[in-house]
Amino acid sequence: MSDIETLEQELTAKIAGAETEAALEDVRVAALGKKGVVSEQMKTLGKMSPEKRKEMGPALNGLKTRIAEAIEAKKTKLEDAALDARLATEKVDITLPVAPDVKGKIHPVSQATEEIIAIFSAMGFDVVEGPDIEDDFHNFTALNFPEDHPAREMHDTFFFEPKEDGSRMLLRTHTSPVQIRTMMNEKPPIRIVIPGRTFRCDSDQTHTPMFHQVEGLVIDHETHMGHLKGTLEAFAKAFFEVDTVKTRFRPHFFPFTEPSAEMDIGYERVGNEIRIGQGDKWMEILGCGMVHPNVLKNCGLDPDEYQGFAFGLGIDRVAMLKYGIPDLRDFFAADARWLEHYGFDALDQPSLWAGLSR
Ligand code: PHE
Numbered sequence: 001m002s003d004i005e006t007l008e009q010e011l012t013a014k015i016a017g018a019e020t021e022a023a024l025e026d027v028r029v030a031a032l033g034k035k036g037v038v039s040e041q042m043k044t045l046g047k048m049s050p051e052k053r054k055e056m057g058p059a060l061n062g063l064k065t066r067i068a069e070a071i072e073a074k075k076t077k078l079e080d081a082a083l084d085a086r087l088a089t090e091k092v093d094i095t096l097p098v099a100p101d102v103k104g105k106i107h108p109v110s111q112a113t114e115e116i117i118a119i120f121s122a123m124g125f126d127v128v129e130g131p132d133i134e135d136d137f138h139n140f141t142a143l144n145f146p147e148d149h150p151a152r153e154m155h156d157t158f159f160f161e162p163k164e165d166g167s168r169m170l171l172r173t174h175t176s177p178v179q180i181r182t183m184m185n186e187k188p189p190i191r192i193v194i195p196g197r198t199f200r201c202d203s204d205q206t207h208t209p210m211f212h213q214v215e216g217l218v219i220d221h222e223t224h225m226g227h228l229k230g231t232l233e234a235f236a237k238a239f240f241e242v243d244t245v246k247t248r249f250r251p252h253f254f255p256f257t258e259p260s261a262e263m264d265i266g267y268e269r270v271g272n273e274i275r276i277g278q279g280d281k282w283m284e285i286l287g288c289g290m291v292h293p294n295v296l297k298n299c300g301l302d303p304d305e306y307q308g309f310a311f312g313l314g315i316d317r318v319a320m321l322k323y324g325i326p327d328l329r330d331f332f333a334a335d336a337r338w339l340e341h342y343g344f345d346a347l348d349q350p351s352l353w354a355g356l357s358r
Helices: 003-017 021-032 037-047 050-089 108-122 150-155 177-185 225-240 293-298 315-323 328-332 336-342
Strands: 190-199 210-220 247-254 257-270 273-276 281-291 307-314
Touching: 003 021, 003 037, 003 050, 021 037, 021 050, 037 050, 108 190, 108 210, 108 225, 108 315, 177 190, 177 210, 177 293, 210 225, 210 281, 210 315, 225 247, 225 257, 225 281, 225 307, 225 315, 247 281, 257 307, 257 315, 273 315, 281 293, 281 315, 307 315, 315 328
Parallel strands: none
Antiparallel strands: 190 210, 210 307, 247 257, 257 273, 257 281, 281 307
16 A cells, blocks of 8 residues: 555544544644645655656645545534534523513514504404515506506505516515405405505605505405494504594595595694694594405406405504604614613513503
8 A cells, every 4th residue: 555545544534533623623734734744745746756756746636635625524514513512402492481680672563563463353353464575466456556557656666676577576565465365365254454564665754664554354245334434443442542532534545445545543742742532633544445346356256246345554653643652763763762661561462351552
């Protein structure tokens, strides 16, 4: 056996025997480091006769490469094993009770969402979710937005780069596309609420580029405007926890409902504070209406057999009103002091029987 083969066997055995990354590094330095055995051998090439060098050069280079590869492979193996060991030992027990000094607070948007869900659950609604990134069909076309109709502009849509076929994905401008997803997949009766993030290119005291909606959808044989109004008025009373809450319906236009309306809540601004159930100011909190026959048809439902109502509620808006938060933009400023002040206790689960927000 040549010297090179013997050396290779020795080094391979050492690499295999290295149990830790540090031990492996020692082997590497001893072989390939400046004064390592392989490096020392390489240095002898210069003093060899040209014939010998022709033979030994490639042989030594081959040895060097194979040893370096073997060390690299062993290193990956050791790293993987170390990670596995860490994953096995470093467990977080999420069932542990919360430590008394934990400071985290629930964001008012999460709180309001939970409260809204609690109210509609008690009325027999299920919760459904859908994707933030939508296609044109679900966000617009199936909702009866005509091609090139200005109603599409109403939404200040964030579009993605066009795909090869020219179609563009988008950030959903409302939670209404989940109406379509549900009606296409489920048979009525349908009674759902859909909480989620929505996106429009807009920013001022009452608009942010990302905001939250809860969509509502009811489809059954005999559903009418009275059900819509009754449901939303009952919701407003329960949510604002004020019996004197004032609501107002104004006629409006949405391509996917007919007739359509917007609902406002009466409030008053005292200094920097917002008060519900008094005053003569109105804030729009939701759009609603009877599901348009075309939308039912687009989802494969017969408009002569089924009717329904839908609404889309701005969660951030109702949270501002209910908790007296003057500027919507603060919701997304990630200011820990703001959250400390306006946030909610993580252990208080909103429910109708224990009280929504204590
Ligand atoms: N999607 C509408 C919006 O975001 C709200 C809406 C939902 C209106 C359902 C009617 C019915 O403006």
